[in-house]
Amino acid sequence: MVLIKNVKIVPDLEGWLLLDFDDHTRKLVNINPQMYGVLAKLQDQTFFAEVFVDKELQTVSWPGELDLDPDKLYEDGIDVEQVKNLVRAVKNKDGFSNFIEKEVAY
DSSP, rough: OEEEEEEEEETTTTTTTEETTSSSSSEEEOGGOSSSSGGGGSSHHHHHHTTTEEEETTTTEETTEEEEOHHHHHOEEEEEEHHHHHHHTTTTTTHHHHHHHHHHHH
C-alpha cells in the first residue's frame, strides 16, 4: 500500500492533482473520471481546491470525509518524469501536435 505525503492542484487543468507518494514518486492524476455519485461535489472547482492530505489516512481528502484510495491514485497516475520527458521532446514541435490531432482520437 502506498501513502500520499503531499497534494497540489495543477493550475489550468481542472480536476488534476500532483501527488507525492511515500515511495518518493510524484504523479499527475486526473480525478475527473471519478467525479460522479458522492464525488460529484468535486466538479465544483472551489470545493475541489479544498483538497488536503488526511494525516491519519494518508490520502487525499476533502471536507465531509470525501477521500480517494491512494493505491488507485498511484495506479492511475502519470509519473512526472515521463511528463517532463514528453514536454521536452515536443516543445515547439508543430508536426507532433498535428500528428496527435490526426492520429490519436480525443
